[in-house]
Amino acid sequence: MGDRHYPDGTLLGRARVPGYVHPRIVTVRNDELVDITTKGFATVRDIAESGSAAEHVRKAPGQSLGSVAAILANSIAGHTDDGLPSLLSPIDLQAIKASGVTFVVSLLERVIEEQARGDKFRADSLRGEILELIGTDLSALVPGSETAMKVKAALIEKGVWSQYLEVGIGPDAEIFTKGQPMSSVGYGAEVGLHPVSSWNNPEPEVALVVTSKGEIIGATLGNDVNLRDVEGRSALLLGKAKDNNASASLGPFIRLFDGDFSLETVKQSELALLVKGEDGFVLEGHSSMSQISRTPESLVAATIGEHHQYPDGLVLYLGTMFAPVKDRDGVGKGFTHKLGDVVSISTSELGTLSNRVNLSTKCPPWTYGTSTLLRDLAKADLL
Known part of the structure; x- marks a missing residue:
């Protein structure tokens, strides 16, 4: 991977492309971002549900949008040229679920x-x-x-x-709804903290891509932004602590399972976390998937099955072993975010997901939902 921020493999994502009102479906070929949007496969959900996602992505005809490096650079909040493509979250219609206390x-x-x-x-x-x-x-x-x-x-x-x-x-895993379909943000975007929080942290995680049949077909990186003070007051405030504007980050791409990448690879992943503050503060941490206490398969089974169906599939954050304790503003004060922090989560298998921290009230509001997407795709004769 080097410093490219994305791995080799069969990659699937979404991008904002000039000239189109709806997101485009993309992959990576020869270090170029390639638009593979076609009728019937105009959403990541449709590709995931095809039964042969990796094969479809590898064989789909496409058009180059430019170098991935340039598009990644153009995806960073505050540096975006609207005349060039930029990455979005790599999922669309899938439910956004998360598991907690898994290490x-x-x-x-x-x-x-x-x-x-x-x-x-x-x-x-x-x-x-x-x-x-x-x-x-x-x-x-x-x-x-x-x-x-x-x-x-x-x-x-x-x-x-x-x-x-x-x-x-105990016998039962914690599974909760992290956000609504279409609400996640991608590489380079701002991630949001509810303004009532004064004690919060990033949560570097692997997120699995799961079909409506419960099949795990790929993985991506995620930042399950956490408000420690809000959740700490009461577990009944989990929704307020977890589901806010721009609080679910995923990307840069989904890496689909193929002959070179599988769930067994994910289980051995080592996640590195780097937080750089505008105040010069640096925090480093890691999370080892080999230390997870519940298997990814069991977490998926606790989420989807006869007890609960997801017709458009889901993405499941797997939890983290990372708990920041490094003092930031003085001895005994521990860690909390400051606005402007840049959070980078990396693995050799999935690349690097980077986001800048802001208040959820200051991040771009979430306005492009499922109904708008479907109308736009219908107008473009892509459904």
Whole structure:
């Protein structure tokens, strides 16, 4: 991948292209962005539901829109020339879902730190008791298992149980709606923080692309922007904490599964996070998919099945093990975003997703919805 910000492979995305009122479907060939929009395949949803998405993208006739590097540069908020193409979120009609508390390692460490109240010896003691219960390491704890239930009982006895531990090691995964179809933003766009929040952070994640039949066909990168203070007040405020204007970022492209890229590749992905502030602050972090406590397949099964259908498919954020603790404005003050922060999430398999932080009230309002898209495609005789 180098510094191209996009990987090799079978890539699928969307772009705003001068001369067209509706988004165009694109792929990458020989480092050029290629428009492959055709009648019947004018949405990412239609390609995903075709049963042969990767083959369609590889074989579809197309027209070059220019170099990917130039179009990526033109996609950065504040630097966009409307006379040139720019990238959009790579999904359209799919539901935007997310899973939370999927990494037991980081979850239990946060609980330990909270209970120890900064006392290293108390932390070591509590950690030792938990490890004795598990018999190995925290990453071996399978949610919902007999061992997990023993840990749950022990933690309740110690008075440290919480709703987050329930979904972290209990039998049921946390699945929630991150945003509405057509509401996500893409590479280079601003990501939004609700103005009531004063404690928030990025969440670097892999997001799976899932068809209406529950088949996982590809993956992309996501920033599940999180308001820690809002959600921390009450889990019933999850919607307010998670679903705001420009709060769901995805991109730069969907990488479709083919002979060189599969779900097994995703399971071994290492995500790198870089936050650069206008104040000179730099935060680095990582998230290892190999440490996920619930398999991606089980998270998809908890989302779609006989209990819930998604006729246009869905995209599912898989959660993160990253929890920022680096002090920003003084000892003990921890991390929170400042306006203008540039957040970059990278993996060698999926590229780099970069966004600049702003208030959700200052980001471009979401005005182009499903009904407008369908009307525009009908007028263009693409449905």
